[in-house]
Amino acid sequence: MLSQPAAQLLEQLAAEGVSPWLLATGAREILPASPSCRAAALLRGAVAPAADPAAVRRACDALRGAFAASGGLQGRVSVPVDPRSAHDASALVAGARTASGEVGRPNLLIRVPATTAGLSAMADCLAMSISVDADLVFSTERYEEFLDAYLTGMERALAAGRPLGRITAAASVPVGVLDAEVDRRLPESATPAGPAAGLRGTAAVALARQLHRLREQRLSGDWWRVLRAAGAEPPLLVWTGVGPWHVGELVGWNTAQAASLEVLEAAGARGGLRGDTLLNAHGEARRAWEALEGLGIRMRDVARDLEAAELSRLRQAWPFTS
Structure with a gap:
């Protein structure tokens, strides 16, 4: 059961335009099975x-009410395709088509890694009305590429006469592993008065604020207005692997937070939210980014290394054989 503080936190997140998602660990039952x-x-x-x-079908069905009530904006279930195909666009598309056909639910999100091949596959999938969650976004550069792929795929779907309102695209940012890796690279001799003071645990929030700003900027363009008029919804930003301290720091419109029930309980115990923390906060985020760079933390290197490490982990954990 969910405690009262945790339940109130979920309600507050929803009121701020943040969709609370479960970071599921069970493959047999993705969502809590008890109707109570x-x-x-x-x-x-x-x-x-x-x-x-x-x-996956049971999880999609459990969220079908939220999916219908929100006009398809919420109630999504993100499941991965084979990460061993992370650099093979055609294999990723084939895996997405197979998974979409096997599950047969409109609120399914096919999760692909946000590699170059993965984003190419994402554009192809969107053009075929397959909704996609692009995972492992660790940099502003990669998110720019995600937005390019999103617009390309949606333009192709529009040209093919497909209903854009039925297609969802999300970019997932693993904030927990990003903060852990950046903190690991900070000088170990940091003292409260040293150069790294106050920088631990800041990388993920800084990146989130910059990505939120990038999305705002790109959605002010002419092509987006054409797609919006045709029924397209803005791409979703999903913060995954959040810790209790992230919950109140990653609050912004049209975002989602994916956390375990344990994290949600711990976050609920920390107290309520303090409103939107992402909007118009890109200047502060840039200063935090520059401070990390000033300590020798090359964020592009962090993004590259984390993508490789996470792909290796996912490949090793993949439970199915060819």
């Missing part, structure tokens, strides 16, 4: 591991 579980009623999405299509 309050979490099941308050959650608005899930990031799931590789799972049997039947389990």
